[in-house]
Amino acid sequence: MKGWLEGVRALYWCGVMRRCGSSPTLLRAWYDLGDGYGLVLSVVDGMDACILPGDGISEVVLPLSIVEADIYDSLLAEAVASLTLAPAERIDGDRGLLDSLAARYVKRIACEEYNYMQKLMGLMAQHARIADVGVPAIRISKLFRVNLWLRDLYRRTLLGRGASRLRRLVGEALGVEDRWVPLDLLSKNCNSHRMLLGERLAKLTRLAFNMLSPSLLHIVPASLLFRSISAKGPGLLRDPLLYVKLDKGRMATRLIPFEKQLYAITGVAKASSERTSLLRSTLVVKSTGGFKPAVVKRYRDITSAKWIMVAAASIYLSKPRTRPRQRLQAEYHYNLLVGSMGFNVPEPLLIDPRRMMAAYVFIEGKNLLELLQHNPAPPEYREYGRLLAELHGKGIVLWDSNPSNVIKHDNELYIVDLEQARESKELGDRALDIAVASYYSIPYSPLASHERARMLAEGYIEGGGDAQVLLEASKYRYAALFLAGSPPQVLEKTRRSLLHVYRSHHTG
Secondary structure (H helix, E strand, O other), rough: HHHHHHHHHHHHHHOOOOOOOOOOOEEEEEEEEEEEEEEEEEEOOOOOEEEEEOOOEEEEEEHHHHHHHHHHHHHOOOOOHOOOOOOEEEEEOOOHHHHHHHHHHHHHHHHHHHHHHHHHHHHHHEEEEEEEEEEHHHHHHHHHOOOEEEEEEEEOOOOOOHHHHHHHHHHHHHOOOOOOEEEEHHHOOOOOOOOOHHHHHHHHHHHHHHHHHHHHHHHHOHHHHHHHHHHHHHOOOOOOOOEEEEEEOOOOOOOOHHHHHHHHHHHHOOEEEOOHHHOEEEEEEOOOOOOOOOOEEOOOHHHHHHHHHHHHHHHOOOOOOOOOHHHHHHHHHHHHHHHHOOOOOOOOEEEEEOOOOOEEEEOOOOOHHOOOOOOOOOOHHHHHHHOOOHHHHHHHOOOOHHHHHHHOOOOOOEEEEOOEEEEEOHHHHHHHHHHHHHHOOOOOOOOOOHHHOOOOOOOHOOOOOHHHHHHHHOOOHHHHHHHHHOHHHHHHHHHHHHHHHHHHHHHH
16 A cells, blocks of 8 residues: 555656656557557556657556556546557567456456446346456446547457457456356456545545646647547447347347337337326337237336335335336346246347336237126136246245236236236235235226135135135235225125135135
């Protein structure tokens, strides 16, 4: 720490035209910044630090401690650290030192970018892969907006021999061989490299950065700077999520409207959207010929505010997910998890965690609430009870088990809308599934609601469900959630049906 502090002081006091001393040079690397201008990075074993402007080429001399501070703590806005990733035109001295510095930088940014991706993707991160060069490329895409004078070099870093170097560095630093790396693998490299800067050093850190930045801008030709400012990066720099792919479905890019990406996937050139119901945040994409290829869900839709009200009402129960991004992440995760267990779920098509939108394959058919229009006690409720028992046996609860989320298609039941699903074997969570499945349909069809509850409960027992779940679901606190929209006498009759099935099974 003492050597690093002395290095910061040296950098601050060097001045733009100050000549460096006689510290031994460990490494010199030549870089082509474009527009006929070059930069030499000299790493010395000492305290000398300065910028030496020249005709067509300038030299930045820095002690190793300063370079390491930029690698570990972004002391110089990672301008020097990012140079270690770029392909040098020539290297003199300890070439291994340059690769070692680059490897340490890769390990740090791999951890930091994983933390960023984890916040963005949440549970989805378990089903995502990132291109090997994507680890440093995502950081470079951010630096592209900061270090304007290095833009041309950043572009070349991601192309040709620059990309080959990045691939080699990532492979050696992270110990990976595949071109696509599981996103969770990056978390294994999250060793703590960052230096802990005290308050006394914070001012010197800012001074060091303020000294170097104006100096570099002073020596960089105006033509190079202006060309860099006006230049736009390629798509891979403007949207780093292009380096990420999902196990199923596609990750949406912000460079193209969501609808155009969806139409490219489904093959529907012209389509219209219609809301599935007043209380749902889903839109059905329908072609002019009537074909319905996809359902689009907008997690920021005003109708999604219902979960905030549900959270306030569920005093004694586990809380629903209310944040749009968490609901999107959970729906994708549990869609894949439940599907891998053999249950019928819609295939994901396009996921956009930034716009908070997702598209899934449209399942043609009628949900269990729609079936009530023709039969107040359809046999599918018994099938639904078996389905819930099988899910609970796998440790999955739907939480939002209302019958409109179950669709009958080709004589099979499909589960949709899994944004509230979770892994749980808690008695209360399983009982809530039974209660919601039994009581939710009462406002839509009070007739024979007790019969539907009986069929559901019997199917649950037939599917291997625990009878204690039925007893728990028959308690008044679960029925109380539905008092606002259901006649009390109908609720009580439905509740007693659950209790009757429990007693019949228990005594039998």
